[in-house]
Amino acid sequence: MSFSASDAAFEGFRLVRRHPLAVVFWSLAYLVFFALLFGAFGAGLAEVMAAAKAIEDSNDFTVSSFQSLAQAYGTFVWLMIPLSLVAGGILNAAVARAVLRPADSAFGYLRLGADELRVIAVSLILSLVMTAVAMVGFGVAGGLAGLAVAIGQNALYLPVVLIGLATVAVLVWLALRLSLAVPITLAEKRFTPFASFALTKGKSLPLLGMGIIAFVMSLLVGLLVDIIGTPATLAVGDLDGLGALQGETTLSIIRQAWPVLVTWGVINAVMSALQLAVLYAPFSAAYRDIKGLPTD
Amino acid sequence: MTQGFSIGQALAAPFHLVRRQPLAVLVWGLLILLPSIASVALSFAMMGDIAVMNPDADPDVILPRMMQFQAGSMLLSLLQIAASLVIATAVIRATLNIGRREAFFFMRLSMDELRYVVVAIATFGGVYIAMIVLMLVGGTTGLALWAIGEPWNWIAAFLIALVCIAALMLALLRVSLIAPATILYRDFAFKHGWALAKGQVLKLLGLALLIALIGIVIWSAVVAVVVFGLTIGGVVNWAGLGEAFENETWTPALVDWPAVLPWAVASTLPLAFLCGFWSVLGSAPFASATRQLADGAPQPSNAQDGGPADTLDSTETAQSPGDTL
Numbered sequence: 001m002s003f004s005a006s007d008a009a010f011e012g013f014r015l016v017r018r019h020p021l022a023v024v025f026w027s028l029a030y031l032v033f034f035a036l037l038f039g040a041f042g043a044g045l046a047e048v049m050a051a052a053k054a055i056e057d058s059n060d061f062t063v064s065s066f067q068s069l070a071q072a073y074g075t076f077v078w079l080m081i082p083l084s085l086v087a088g089g090i091l092n093a094a095v096a097r098a099v100l101r102p103a104d105s106a107f108g109y110l111r112l113g114a115d116e117l118r119v120i121a122v123s124l125i126l127s128l129v130m131t132a133v134a135m136v137g138f139g140v141a142g143g144l145a146g147l148a149v150a151i152g153q154n155a156l157y158l159p160v161v162l163i164g165l166a167t168v169a170v171l172v173w174l175a176l177r178l179s180l181a182v183p184i185t186l187a188e189k190r191f192t193p194f195a196s197f198a199l200t201k202g203k204s205l206p207l208l209g210m211g212i213i214a215f216v217m218s219l220l221v222g223l224l225v226d227i228i229g230t231p232a233t234l235a236v237g238d239l240d241g242l243g244a245l246q247g248e249t250t251l252s253i254i255r256q257a258w259p260v261l262v263t264w265g266v267i268n269a270v271m272s273a274l275q276l277a278v279l280y281a282p283f284s285a286a287y288r289d290i291k292g293l294p295t296d
Numbered sequence: 297m298t299q300g301f302s303i304g305q306a307l308a309a310p311f312h313l314v315r316r317q318p319l320a321v322l323v324w325g326l327l328i329l330l331p332s333i334a335s336v337a338l339s340f341a342m343m344g345d346i347a348v349m350n351p352d353a354d355p356d357v358i359l360p361r362m363m364q365f366q367a368g369s370m371l372l373s374l375l376q377i378a379a380s381l382v383i384a385t386a387v388i389r390a391t392l393n394i395g396r397r398e399a400f401f402f403m404r405l406s407m408d409e410l411r412y413v414v415v416a417i418a419t420f421g422g423v424y425i426a427m428i429v430l431m432l433v434g435g436t437t438g439l440a441l442w443a444i445g446e447p448w449n450w451i452a453a454f455l456i457a458l459v460c461i462a463a464l465m466l467a468l469l470r471v472s473l474i475a476p477a478t479i480l481y482r483d484f485a486f487k488h489g490w491a492l493a494k495g496q497v498l499k500l501l502g503l504a505l506l507i508a509l510i511g512i513v514i515w516s517a518v519v520a521v522v523v524f525g526l527t528i529g530g531v532v533n534w535a536g537l538g539e540a541f542e543n544e545t546w547t548p549a550l551v552d553w554p555a556v557l558p559w560a561v562a563s564t565l566p567l568a569f570l571c572g573f574w575s576v577l578g579s580a581p582f583a584s585a586t587r588q589l590a591d592g593a594p595q596p597s598n599a600q601d602g603g604p605a606d607t608l609d610s611t612e613t614a615q616s617p618g619d620t621l
Contacts, residue, residue, distance in 0.1 A: 006484040155440040161432045209486055216414045216421075227374065234367055 003289030005206040009213035011285035012278035015098055022098055025108020026091060026273035027266075033087040034265045041079055042250030047072040049239060050246035085127075089120030091276055096186040098277075099284035100293070115186055122185045122193045126178050133174060137167025176204045176211070182280075183287035199290060207286065214282045218275040225274065229267035236263045300496065301588035303503050307510075309391050309584035310576040317390055320401035322565070324383045325572025329564070331376035338368050383572075384579050385412045388479045391583035408479055415478045415486070419471045426467050434460040469493060469500040476579070476586040492589045503581055511577060518570060526559070 016023055038045065051069035093116045094109040141163040148156035180196040188195075200207060236259040245253045254261065288295065314321050342365045386402035393402075434456045441452040474489030481488055493500060 009484075154442060158433075158436040158440045161436045165429060165432070209484070212418050213414055213484060216417045217410075219417070220413065227371070230367055230371075234363060 003203075003206065003286050005210035005286075006213065008282045008285040008289060009210045009217070010282075011099060012214065012217070012281040015095070015277050015281045016274065018102070019098060019105060019108070022094070022105070022108040023270075023273050023277065025110055026094065026276060027269040029087070029091060029094075029108075029110060030269035030272045031265055033083065034269065037080065037083060038254075038261065039250065040083075041076055042253050044072060044076055045239075046242045046245045046248065046253055048076055049242045050244075053240065085120060085124060089123055090116050092123065092182050092280055093119040093186055095276060095280045096183045096284045099281050100183060100187045100288060115189065118185050118189075118191050119182055121191060122181050125193045126181055129178075130171060130174060134167065134171060137163060137170065141167065172208070173204060176200065176207045179207055179211070179283050180287045180290075183284040186284075187287065187291075187293075199287070203286075203290070207283075210282050210286060214279050218279040221274045221278050222271055225267065225271040229263075229271075232263050232267065236260050239264055300592075301499065301585045303499055303506065305588065306503055306581040306584040307506055309394075310573070310580040312394060313387070313390055313576050313580050314573060316394065317401070318569075320386070320390065321572035321576060322569050323401045323572070324386060324403075324575055325568035325570065327379045327383060328376065328571045328575065329568045331372045331379065333564075335369055335372045335376075338365065338372065380575070381413055381416070382409055383575050384475075385409050385479055387576050387579040388476050388583040391580045392476075392480055392587055408482065411478050411482075411484055412475060415475050415484060418486070419474055423464070423467055423471065427464055430460045430463055465501065466497060469497045469504070472500055472504070472582055473586045473589070476583040477590065479583070480586055480590055488590075489586070492586060496585070496589065500585070503585065507577060507581055511574070514570075514573075522563075 048069065051072050055066065055069060090110060090112060093111065096119075097104055097109040097111070097115070141160050144156055144163065145160045148154065148160065177200045178194070178196045180199050181193055184192060184195050184199065239260065241260060242253065242257060245256060248256075287293075342361070382403050382405070385404070385408055389398070389404075389408070390402040438453045438456050441456075442449045444452065470490055470493045473493045474486055477485035477489035477492055
């Protein structure tokens, strides 16, 4: 079966219109995710903000000033990766379920079962594959660049750029070919990370068009939510202010800065939930249309 | 395949539109101009505010004012961008449906506008990425060839720069019909817009250059008239103004507002008309070229994706009530 890229690209909006309550549940899920992240790393976040502000305010930028930010941010990222993987798996599965099994609407399609475990495992494997490809491609380009510097051969910079660009092209192509992995995993209830390859054969360009449209629309949604949230942010301040609380405990930060945290949390939870729907639902719709499954 | 388009007909499109819809052009211009006027007023208010403030004033007092100003000017910029997009689609719609009358001067908030915004951002992003790739490849190729020695390395660098600029121009011209085709076909017309521009690059280049030339001539004439009028009328003391800017002593308080205001009010409508014409000049020729090319082109195969409005008469029938956001 063929699918219409422009039609599938709007699936996120249709999903929000059909099941607005699902967006409420997803926003709440994001809020819980933010709360968990802050609970585990609240004091560290103040350090990140303080380090970022120090760099911003400093006229004398040095590598050492950047090191403190990288150190603070590094811990934050390592904690965020496993949490994001679990939260992302649950939410991606919910979006795919909303498109492919619209009748299972309890709890805004959110579950924590075998489907979610399979989606998390598939996401993990695909992330590792993409990371490996990126490391090989950029590693070769980086090695060649190092060689060019070492032997002073300018002609080597051209292959460095070409290998870098080819790696980006391969990563985009891989992402497109593997883009239906989550809907397949959920719909077919089996662990098949690479089944998407067969299904997307000859459909890379329509999928790319659909992805670009969905991505731009998710940016627009983000911008709209940002505009709507601006008065609230102006009234209570933004997260940059947390830098002033560097060195305090998480509990003390919450006590002093809860209006900022709550405002930021609510605005970003709603924005993330809407962007999730707009960005990911089209891929489930593409799977449904390619397989010729019923729309409802 | 496509039969080509007439540059003359495309260039005449903005003037036809101005003649048939002068009120619409004025309203479009006003909508573009109003956020700018508000922005200037906001800047003057802010500058006046800072000027009367004590330089040693508490930052806690100044900072909220600055933030309010920034938020206000950001909002006005977004409003202007939104107005420009709505007006661009209105101009294209009016050009495609020349002779028809439509409510709200062809302006809508519909799926057309959403698709237009998405297409505009995506094509801008695509061209930007193409520019970066060209710069990287061109730069490193130049670096690799630099060792061949003078004068050949300079010739090679010049040729590479020329090829990169030509490639970028080619890309810009090939994507120039995607936005009007999106309004015409009532669907994301990345493929159709790209296909319509195939084999028309030289004509599109000629069209773009002539539009730029017309724009420069009109702009120069307007600037000359305004400067002449302000000088003859004795409204602006250019020498004093230049000195004040150079010494950073200019503040809105130095403006002779009672003398300027009548001029400002009197010039609002002509200026708005000019702004409207500017928008028409930027979009109408490409919409006309798209119309001409599409009328001679085979129908797109995916009629279910929005139903192409390939003839003048079918454009409006493709509209459905559910299409409005």
